[in-house]
Amino acid sequence: MLKILKLVFSNLLFSILSLIIFSSMMTVLLFISEFIFFEPFFVTHIPSGSELGFSLIVILSILSALVIPMNLFRITHLKNSKQKIGGSIFGSIVGSVAGACSCGPIGFAVISTFGSIGATATAFLTNYEIPIRIIAIVILVITYFTTIKSLKTECQVNF
Amino acid sequence: MKKKGLILGIIIISIIVGVAASVSSSNVESYDIDMTRTHGSISTAMGSPILGDPDAPVTIVEFGDYQCHQCHNWFLDTKPMIMRDYIETGKVNLVFVDFAFLGRDSPKAAEATYCADDQNKYWEYHDSLYTAQESKIDNGWANSERLKAFAFNLNLDMDLFNECLDSGKYSKRVQYNSQEARDNGVRGTPGFFIIGPDFKQYPIGGAQPFSVFQRVLDTMI
Numbered sequence: 001m002l003k004i005l006k007l008v009f010s011n012l013l014f015s016i017l018s019l020i021i022f023s024s025m026m027t028v029l030l031f032i033s034e035f036i037f038f039e040p041f042f043v044t045h046i047p048s049g050s051e052l053g054f055s056l057i058v059i060l061s062i063l064s065a066l067v068i069p070m071n072l073f074r075i076t077h078l079k080n081s082k083q084k085i086g087g088s089i090f091g092s093i094v095g096s097v098a099g100a101c102s103c104g105p106i107g108f109a110v111i112s113t114f115g116s117i118g119a120t121a122t123a124f125l126t127n128y129e130i131p132i133r134i135i136a137i138v139i140l141v142i143t144y145f146t147t148i149k150s151l152k153t154e155c156q157v158n159f
Numbered sequence: 160m161k162k163k164g165l166i167l168g169i170i171i172i173s174i175i176v177g178v179a180a181s182v183s184s185s186n187v188e189s190y191d192i193d194m195t196r197t198h199g200s201i202s203t204a205m206g207s208p209i210l211g212d213p214d215a216p217v218t219i220v221e222f223g224d225y226q227c228h229q230c231h232n233w234f235l236d237t238k239p240m241i242m243r244d245y246i247e248t249g250k251v252n253l254v255f256v257d258f259a260f261l262g263r264d265s266p267k268a269a270e271a272t273y274c275a276d277d278q279n280k281y282w283e284y285h286d287s288l289y290t291a292q293e294s295k296i297d298n299g300w301a302n303s304e305r306l307k308a309f310a311f312n313l314n315l316d317m318d319l320f321n322e323c324l325d326s327g328k329y330s331k332r333v334q335y336n337s338q339e340a341r342d343n344g345v346r347g348t349p350g351f352f353i354i355g356p357d358f359k360q361y362p363i364g365g366a367q368p369f370s371v372f373q374r375v376l377d378t379m380i
């Protein structure tokens with residue numbers, strides 16, 4: 001497993017891509033979930049009882065930063081199928097959307113635009129934020145291991 | 160002929176007086192509020208009673224929804240320290256204005272606080288809602304039955320409270336407050352405006368920690 005990770009991330013382009021995915025996803029999700037604020041001052045804040053939500057965001061960002069570059073590596077270097085990148089992007093999006101709506105500006109915009117349907121969708125995403133994020137993490141973990149497995153097989157054939 | 164005209168006149172006047180009396184007693188709701196109360200650009204006339212010293216130099220206007228979990232976080236994590244250091248010392252006061260947009264139970268919960276206010280227990284009821292808040296929106300924790308149960312726990316006169324809540328006495332008041340939030344550019348809850356002695360207002364969005372409020376308030380006092 002380490003060999004595969006070394007193979008992918010020894011390429012500077014994929015390391016930078018991974019770093020960009022991790023930092024941008026972390027920042028956006030922490031901001032949306034009100035763990036960090038930029039105005040009126042930059043401040044970080046984890047309210048009591050929100051530790052699990054914070055941990056899930058960190059795990060989600062790390063997994064996305066691993067799985068998406070690995071699948072891009074498969075596509076660009078091994079000219080392989082795009083099937084698994086679909087899974088990784090789907091997992092990342094599902095995990096990001098959960099909890100993004102609630103009572104913040106995104107939730108307000110969704111409810112203002114879509115009315116009662118928006119309110120129902122927002123309520124669902126807020127009520128099941130933690131289970132949705134866990135499902136997203138499971139999808140990313142499965143994608144991670146299947147990608148490792150297929151990279152092992154494909155690299156043995158190709159190199 | 161003159162007599163007939165007089166009788167007809169009396170009948171018409173009686174009907175007009177009767178209709179006017181019935182309309183005034185059935186449709187007009189009256190509540191004891193100061194319609195001129197404003198803080199900065201915000202009309203807080205329909206908002207909560209003022210928490211703290213009404214003559215305090217600084218006012219925090221909080222826009223919130225009783226089903227919003229970030230409002231709940233702010234209520235538990237930040238508000239107690241603001242109460243201790245600023246409100247109880249007379250430096251700051253606070254007004255809560257409803258921005259009830261999250262779910263179908265949100266406006267009813269906001270209305271219930273004003274029904275409690277009729278019995279001078281606005282803040283006790285407000286606190287009991289945020290204390291009892293459950294993480295799921297519209298799962299029934301703030302439905303009419305539960306709102307009545309919260310009132311019962313505060314020893315409110317249940318006949319008065321039930322009549323107030325069931326009649327929707329304060330529905331327009333809550334709508335007015337939510338519109339006031341939109342008019343002032345509030346795009347989520349909790350949203351705050353801190354209004355200083357010079358009437359300059361300082362917006363703070365979200366359930367920010369005490370340190371942020373402290374930095375802003377200390378520059379104004």
